[in-house]
Amino acid sequence: MSGRSERMRRSGALARGGPRVRPAAVHRRWITAAALLAAACALPFQLAPFHVFQFTMVLVYAVALLGLNLLVGHAGQISLGHGAFFAVGAYGTAIMLDRWELPHLLTLPVAAAVAFVLGLALGVPAMRLRGPYLALVTLAIAVFLVPLLKRFEQVTGGSMGLTLGKPVPPAWTGLAEDQWLYFLALAVAAAAFLLAGGLLRSRVGRALHALRDDEAAAEVMGVRPSRYKTLAFAWSALFAGAAGSVYTWVIGFVSPDSFTVTLSITLLAGIVVGGLGSLAGPPLGGLFVMFVPSIAQDVNDAAPGVVFGLLIIAVMYVAPAGLAGLAGRVARSARRVLRKG
Template sequence: MSTIVATLGTDRARRLRAALTALLVAAVAVSAPFYFAPFQVFQLTMVLLYAVALAGLNLLVGFGGQISLGHGAFFAAGAYTAAVMLDRYDTGHLATLPVAAAGCFLLGLGFGVPALRLRGLYLALVTLAFAVFLPPLLKRLEPVTGGSMGLTVDKLQPPAWSGMAEDQWTYFVVLAVTAVSLLLARNLLRSRVGRALLAVRDNESAAEVMGVRLSLHKTLAFAWSALFAGVAGCVYTWVIGFVSPDSFSFVLSITLLAGLVVGGLASLYGPLLGAAFVMYVPSVAQDISEAAPGVVFGLLIIAVMFVAPTGLAGLAGRVRGTAARRLIRTTTRGIYPLSGPASAYGTISKGVSAYFKHVNDKGGIDGRTVEFIVRDDGYQPPKAVEEARRLVEQEKVFAVFQTLGTPSTAAVWDYLDKRKVPQPFVATGASVWGTDDNHPWTTGWQPNYISEARVYAKYLKEEKPKTKVAVLYQNDDFGKDLLGGFEAAVAGSGIKVVAEESYEVTDPSVSAQMTSLARSKADVLLNITTPKFGSQALAADAKNAKWNPLHIVNNVSSSATVLKPVGFKNVQGVVSATYFKDPADPQWADDAEMKTYREALRKHVPGSDPANQFNAYGWAAASSLHKALDAMKCPTREGLRDAVRNLKDVKVDMLLPGVTLSTGPDDAFPIETMQLMRFKGERWQLFGKPVDTRKEFGPPAK
């Protein structure tokens, strides 16, 4: 009897502790949005929705014993379901939730069929293929999904009676969804379905002997996992207000799986801890090393798994989930891909940093010093949104300067416009930055891709009026903008585009596309790529002795750092266009600005390469911002916004002679003049005269 009493007492004590803990957690969760700043509330909201996604993955991997590298694809399906319903059908936000959940459940049922025959690495490969396949498919369904530019939708808005700010209301809605989802997962695991999943995970043969239907429960595991991912994706759309295919690359699936393993497999608390790890630790890694945040992040994962092989859930009593942050008040900051498929562009920030440090040494701008700190978005739109919010809400920046890449810039310009924060001189040539009238706070800088395409078309009309052209292009608005501009410029002439091949930024190589283009026997190859793929295309062209087209490479892949791995002897005669001085060109050796640039780079960014064109690009962009800041009529955000849209033939010393900055009420393209160049020896050589595309062709159509 005493034993029974003791046991009952222990159970009561355990239940009491659990109830008190639940009350404490609830109290903290409810009070959090009133205590933390808006950006921190946003981060907590993201943790909650990631926890829902990881809870679904935990059902499949942790408790079901199966493997999935495609969870991000189900997340994307839920996100796009919500976005399409909100954008096309103007439904309420809450109405999208059951549709996304049901749709992803059915998708998971269908996808669970391969799980009946596959396991281990084979199943992992099939799920990975799904994650890799979905983003390109979303781009091709442009009438519905918005293509590579994605869809922008309204975020959740608080009702008037709540008295809450937007971030607070969103947090509570997501908190409710997360609480219901985690409770559902808990109850599911304690049901017959959950017990069957555990039996299948531990020993399939034994489970089958006990009457467990393997096919049913394996399929259900995928279905329930997909449902949770769909719910998380749907909520993601509510929170971010923007979706694009590049937001859901296979990296998301890998990140979610890593988060679950770090948080703790087969643990009810693991998804929450893993979600916190996924949200906060990359930022900590970036604070530790801005040059190699991915390396630091990987090392931190290794360290956690070494200390806690069963994940953070096994150390829940000792880990408090704190993450150190360094808050530095700055005037401007930039968001660059220091890691990921476009990391070659990361060195642009070195040129920007060197310029502002040089200016600070001379007293700053109008007596104010400029602190320029770089944040890494890995060329991932969701990370760009997070970093933009961090800069605006937490670090109170004056402006967000030089966001790089069309997907990342498109992901944040609605937010920055709403917050009335200048986004001057974005590092992307998409024509939308100059043709859109609804985002006055965002301005391009470099020549837009349509204008660049017109320069190549003009050259071919004059030199090869009856030529056949093959095109390799990146499957996003960068590639489509330049390709579309070229096709429009050669329309009605003797120049014909006879072959086109696209690639995704997540592709390992473009060798297959180059092989296909070679079959066309075109006279000209137009190479519309970012650095990694530009180098691959140049190498493939050099190796193919049976096809020797005139190779035109777009400006963003014309840096010597792209050409050097191919071998300078293999890229002789390649043509491109530029608008700023090449630091490797000896004709600028005695140029005063080039001397200043080289000295500043050596002094302030030791170890960087002054001959790298991307560094010179950064210097020129920073110098342009300096000119705009000098032109402000008042030192306010509005003053900067108006200044960058009212530039009159402003000279920037790092730009080529004849190239100036000009904008106006009907012209939001600062630089529209380019000059052709040909690679000879070990450097580019300018030829022909600068082409002012404003005068030659007029502005791109809105």
């Protein structure tokens, strides 16, 4: 069978129903997820407040990277403007808290919905672009955002930004503020991963995989590229907007300089290092985005960017498929050893 025919067969299978997953593998995934969730729940009771804050930010970045992974890893698109949707969620929440005094929890779905609509709007031109042209358009959005936020000073606070109150833990929980924020971020992250997992198992996810593997073959099999590319941008933006909303809860402050193009590039580096096309990639990428810049700063105060870049190159040399791929290889090797033992 020719390579083209094989791609068409695989794309058709993905569009119809996707590959079958063995029950043992499904059980193993659920057991692993339950163990990780239990460890995550115990984490804030074992660490100092600053480290709890760091892991809270890891969860925030993981949700943002989940959306970027959907777009880049599963749909095969490229975006250098993901930080703009993150900023939309953050500033949308900040404005709702500052101007309208809405409850914190109510701001999350509104900010995510606004980001989703903007993602749909961006998805329309994205239907006609690909590769470097699409990257350039999304990069322009990230560059354009910062001066736009500074211009509307009466709404966004301009260069000074907005200072906001953080969610207060209910008395019945007995939690400190840092622990409460951590559990809020954990709840949002858990819901986001469940939603993303369901989306990828649905017809939408199968269609995205078919388009990523071979767009022409997928179109022959009945997949409409324009529809699903637009949906990919919209869902990606929704997750980024939700992450930006939780970011505002955790930090209690937003300013334009927090959402420069550097954020978009860092997020893209994070998902590539974490592992494209894997649900394990976003949390691993979140750890990378949160901790590696601080490590680079400690190694060399004068040139943290150089150290950061070298660390990315080193990780990609050791694990070309990302940290998730490396973890998968280690797990498979361990299972083989245990079977032989």
